[in-house]
């Protein structure tokens with residue numbers, strides 16, 4: 490459990506809060522590139538870390554992210570006109586009195602004032618810098634003097650046809666949503682179903698990489714994983730250790746990277762990041778991107794679980810723009826089917842991701858963590874909270890945020906899943922020293938950054 494004070498510190502992200510100030514020191518997803526696809530196109534509302542903003546792509550193709558309400562008298566710039574301005578400039582023009590702002594917040598036109606007025610030069614809209622990478626428009630909302638280079642998790646070199654970023658809204662605090670993703674224990678419970686026992690043994694219960702279907706059997710076979718954690722430069726990685734039916738040591742390794750990135754266990758290793766970006770204290774957008782395409786099932790044979798499961802793994806239809814609609818919400822009790830819950834699936838919910846939302850959103854927007862009782866299977870969540878709280882306090886006292894240095898190899902953050910051989914150390918899995926990673930990189934043009 491946490492003290493009420495620490496729970497506040499951990500969860501609140503508005504301007505001036507210690508956690509909000511920590512998060513503002515990192516480049517943060519603000520929206521998908523697909524939401525502002527066209528120069529001169531329609532502006533988009535963005536709410537981020539409790540701030541109301543507006544995003545637009547000006548006629549020259551630059552993406553602006555500026556304050557949502559006009560600096561003049563506060564009309565919403567969402568209703569603005571994205572158009573050419575004087576002297577070859579361009580930007581978003583407020584519909585109320587025509588003041589116009591460039592992507593950097595400069596007021597480039599103030600036609601409601603006399604031509605002789607220099608008032609325009611003394612007005613500026615709050616504007617945050619943007620950077621497009623991997624299908625996401627990222628922004629930096631911290632002080633200009635502490636801005637750091639963009640962290641490349643592998644998105645900078647993705648070919649256009651490999652970009653597959655998505656976003657998904659969840660109605661709860663960002664830490665709560667992230668805890669749900671990091672928690673390895675619940676895969677043995679919430680997401681299970683009866684038919685797992687009937688999946689034929691395909692022979693991969695032995696040291697090495699199990700098939701995805703056999704992994705599911707292992708998760709169900711040993712439902713009380715032992716957690717081992719290793720602190721890293723980016724945060725920590727940890728494994729849930731389970732014993733397989735044949736008596737082997739199976740590990741699922743996931744990673745937490747400051748401040749809200751998770752890379753969840755995957756066979757043989759994973760680079761898909763789930764980022765839990767606060768809209769405000771009560772809402773979160775879960776961004777997702779992968780830097781390698783279908784690496785898991787292609788590499789390891791065996792039964793394809795996706796053809797067997799009784800529920801859908803993601804929402805049936807991802808919008809072409811990458812925005813994933815929510816079909817199951819609190820309003821419809823996540824579509825829970827009690828008969829199915831009795832006979833087929835553990836949760837009764839037909840969609841994998843909505844099973845997660847059912848549990849994390851039903852805690853309320855910000856769970857009162859003074860009320861919880863944590864066990865040994867919660868060790869990773871405890872570590873994540875402690876690291877975040879310590880970093881927020883440190884930054885509030887003038888310290889540097891963790892994991893922002895430009896020379897760190899952010900591409901080397903990977904998850905993994907494997908049955909260990911005698912003497913094999915899980916800490917090697919998914920690192921540059923892992924033969925499976927090397928094998929992949931050898932056959933792939935998008936190798937890690939030079940010198941790594």
Ligand code: FES
Pocket residue numbers: 559560561562563564583584585586587588
């Ligand atoms: S409120 Fe925007 S120009 Fe007046």
Ligand SMILES: [Fe+2]
Pocket residue numbers: 669670675676679680845
């Ligand atoms: Fe889950």
